Amino acid sequence: MERTIDVKVDLKEQRRRAADGFRKSMSEHGTYVVRLLSSPGAGKTTLLQKTAENLGRDFRVGILVGDVETERDAERLAPFAPSHQITTGGACHLELPLIERALPELGAGPFDFLFVEDIGNLICPASHDLGEHLRVVLLSATEGDDKPGKYPKAFRSSDVVVISKTDLLPYVPFSVEKAQQDAKLVQSQLRFFSVSAMNDDGIAEWCDFLREQRKAQEAFAESSEAVGR
Ligand SMILES: Nc1nc2c(ncn2[C@@H]2O[C@H](COP(=O)(O)OP(=O)(O)OP(=O)(O)O)[C@@H](O)[C@H]2O)c(=O)[nH]1
Ligand SMILES: [Mg+2]
Numbered sequence: 001m002e003r004t005i006d007v008k009v010d011l012k013e014q015r016r017r018a019a020d021g022f023r024k025s026m027s028e029h030g031t032y033v034v035r036l037l038s039s040p041g042a043g044k045t046t047l048l049q050k051t052a053e054n055l056g057r058d059f060r061v062g063i064l065v066g067d068v069e070t071e072r073d074a075e076r077l078a079p080f081a082p083s084h085q086i087t088t089g090g091a092c093h094l095e096l097p098l099i100e101r102a103l104p105e106l107g108a109g110p111f112d113f114l115f116v117e118d119i120g121n122l123i124c125p126a127s128h129d130l131g132e133h134l135r136v137v138l139l140s141a142t143e144g145d146d147k148p149g150k151y152p153k154a155f156r157s158s159d160v161v162v163i164s165k166t167d168l169l170p171y172v173p174f175s176v177e178k179a180q181q182d183a184k185l186v187q188s189q190l191r192f193f194s195v196s197a198m199n200d201d202g203i204a205e206w207c208d209f210l211r212e213q214r215k216a217q218e219a220f221a222e223s224s225e226a227v228g229r
Contacts, residue, residue, distance in 0.1 A: 015129070018096055022131030027221040029110035032214035035130055037154055038138035039147075040120030043164040045073045046197040047138065047206075048115055052080035054207040059112035059214075064102050066094040066119045073117065081115075082106045093124035096131055113214065126153040133217055134210075139183075140165040141174045148183035155186045160193065162206065167196040 026033050036044045045065065052061045061081040065073040066088065074085035084105040086098050099116060103109070116132060118125040137158040139147055142165060148155045155161065161183050163176055176194060183190050193209065195202035 015096070019129035019131040022096060022100065023133060026114065026131065026133070027217065030218065030221075031109070031111050031114050032134070032210075032217050033114045033116065033130075033132040034134045034136060034210065035116040035118060035132035036136050036138060037118050037122070037125045037158065038120060038140070038164075039122045039143060042120070042138040042140040042143065043197055044117045044120070044138055045076055047162065047164060047195060048077055048117060049080050050195075050197050050200070050203045051115070051207055051210070052077065054203060055113055055210065056081055058211075060110075061113045061115070062103075062106040062109065062111040063115045063117070064099060064106070065117040066098070068092075068119060088119065092119055092121050093128055094118050094130060095128055099130050113210070122147070122151040122154045126151075126157050134159050134213055136160045136162055138162045138164045139179060141168045141172050143174075145174050145176070145179035146182060148179065148186050152186045155183045155190065158187070158190065160191045160209075163192065163194045165196060165198075166194045166201055167198045 023033065036048070038044050048063055052063065055061050063077050063081050063083040064086060065077060065083060066086045067073055068088055068090060070087070071085045074083045077083035084102050086094060086102050088094070094116065116130060135158045137154050139161060141163065163179060169176070180192050193202055193206045195206055197203070
C-alpha cells in the first residue's frame with residue numbers, strides 16, 4: 001500500500017542551501033573545490049596524482065577520495081598531497097555531510113585547491129551538489145565515444161569534460177570529435193581537455209586551466225565581498 005508522508009520540509013531546497021553554504025565558506029577561505037566524476041577506472045586517481053604533483057609546487061592541495069571499500073586511492077595519492085579516503089560501505093555516491101566530516105582529517109588547512117574524487121559511477125553522483133566550484137567529468141578513450149548521450153546528467157551537470165587515456169587512441173575505436181559533439185548536444189557550454197597520465201600529454205594545459213579558474217573565483221569572491229560591505 002502506498003502512503004504519502006507530509007514532512008513539511010523541502011529536502012531538496014535544504015540540500016541546495018547546504019551546498020551553497022559550503023561553497024561560500026570554501027571561497028572565503030580561498031579554497032577552490034574541484035570535483036571529479038566518471039565511470040569506474042576512467043583515470044580519476046591517476047589524473048589527481050599528476051595534478052597534485054603539478055599544482056603542489058605552488059599551491060596547498062588537499063584531496064578527499066570516495067570509494068565503496070578500501071583505502072587504496074588515498075594511499076596512492078598520499079605521496080602527492082594530504083589525502084583522506086571516504087568509504088561508503090555500499091552507497092554509490094558521496095554526499096556533503098561526508099565531505100564536511102572528512103575535511104578535518106586532511107590536517108592543517110585551508111587549502112588553495114580541494115579535490116574531491118567521487119565514487120566511480122556516471123549516474124548517482126550527478127544528482128548531488130557537494131558544494132564544488134568546478135565539476136569535471138572524465139571520459140576515457142576505452143569507454144566509447146557514445147557515452148555522453150547515454151549518461152546525459154553527468155555531462156549536463158558538469159562544467160568540463162576531460163577525455164583521458166589519449167595514449168590509447170591509436171588502439172581503440174574512439175573519436176574525440178564524436179565524443180565532444182555528443183557531449184555538446186547535451187550541454188553546449190562544456191569545456192574540453194584531452195589528457196594522458198601515461199605520457200603527460202595535456203597535463204600542463206589542464207593544470208594551467210585550474211590555476212586560471214581558481215584566480216577567477218578568487219577575484220569574484222573579493223568583488224562580491226566589496227559589494228556586500
Ligand atoms: N593507458 C593509460 N592508462 C591509464 C591512464 N590513466 C589511468 N590509467 C590506468 O587506468 C586504470 C584505472 O585508473 P584509476 O586512476 O585508478 O581510475 P579511477 O577513475 O580513479 O578508478 P576508480 O576510483 O576505481 O573509479 C589504472 O590501471 C591506471 O594505471 C592513462 O592516461 N593512460
Ligand atoms: Mg580512483
